Amino acid sequence: MEDTKRAEGYNWRKWDNGWAAVINDRADVLIRPEGNKFRTCVFVERSSISDSIRFNLSLCTTREHAMEHGVAWIESFSKNGPLSAYEFQQDVFSKWRTRCRTRADFFNHVFFSVTGVYDWFDGSIVCTNPEDCDTDKNLPVGPIDDSNEPRLFSHVSERFSVVCRVPNDAEFEWIKLAYEAAHQLASRSATYGTTIQNISEIRAQETNRAIGLKILSDLERRFPTVCFHDDRAQMGSVER
Numbered sequence: 001m002e003d004t005k006r007a008e009g010y011n012w013r014k015w016d017n018g019w020a021a022v023i024n025d026r027a028d029v030l031i032r033p034e035g036n037k038f039r040t041c042v043f044v045e046r047s048s049i050s051d052s053i054r055f056n057l058s059l060c061t062t063r064e065h066a067m068e069h070g071v072a073w074i075e076s077f078s079k080n081g082p083l084s085a086y087e088f089q090q091d092v093f094s095k096w097r098t099r100c101r102t103r104a105d106f107f108n109h110v111f112f113s114v115t116g117v118y119d120w121f122d123g124s125i126v127c128t129n130p131e132d133c134d135t136d137k138n139l140p141v142g143p144i145d146d147s148n149e150p151r152l153f154s155h156v157s158e159r160f161s162v163v164c165r166v167p168n169d170a171e172f173e174w175i176k177l178a179y180e181a182a183h184q185l186a187s188r189s190a191t192y193g194t195t196i197q198n199i200s201e202i203r204a205q206e207t208n209r210a211i212g213l214k215i216l217s218d219l220e221r222r223f224p225t226v227c228f229h230d231d232r233a234q235m236g237s238v239e240r
Helices: 063-080 085-095 103-112 172-188 199-222
Strands: 004-007 010-015 018-022 027-034 037-045 052-056 118-121 124-127
Touching (some): 004 063, 037 063, 103 172, 172 199
Antiparallel strands (some): 004 010, 010 018
16 A cells, blocks of 8 residues: 555655645645545644644545645645634624624634634634534624623633633734623623523633633733723723
């Protein structure tokens, strides 16, 4: 059985039960069989720390198609970089219309959840499953108006939730979004006004609020010129 092959302009080597290729000095592509299809995984090194982030692309019907898809994706990503904060929000609201109707839904989906689907990369947030979507095409693209009433948020993890891991090299617009997310968490996490009476859920929302307050203080300390920006006044105050 061959151990190397040439495809899509790159040398591919046998790797376990798949094939891998070095695309550039920061990116590798790995192709592995998954059922009767092939999964493309792209590994890209972060510039600020000695670590890589993994992107899982859509399944392809053939190994050659998976190779082609992986190379095209990473060449585009290497050229264009991550989406801007504005583009990212548009992308999430378009792909996840059922789950993300309001800005609070967006923050819950991206900043608070512990799915591992979102992560920080070179100062921006990226989706590590960039081609996934769960959209009802009959729904308009959000965000729609929100009541700003108390609501339940996902149980935030200080270790895994994106909002708790804002890096020092975060870009201006992403810090503003993280600050708004923390403000939502601190000001709206509650069970009152809902039908929830479960004591564990009540405590989880109380913990969310405490974490939100902690993040606000941390971001204000690290990024005062961003967090005390004019937009902050529009959010209202949070009792501390």
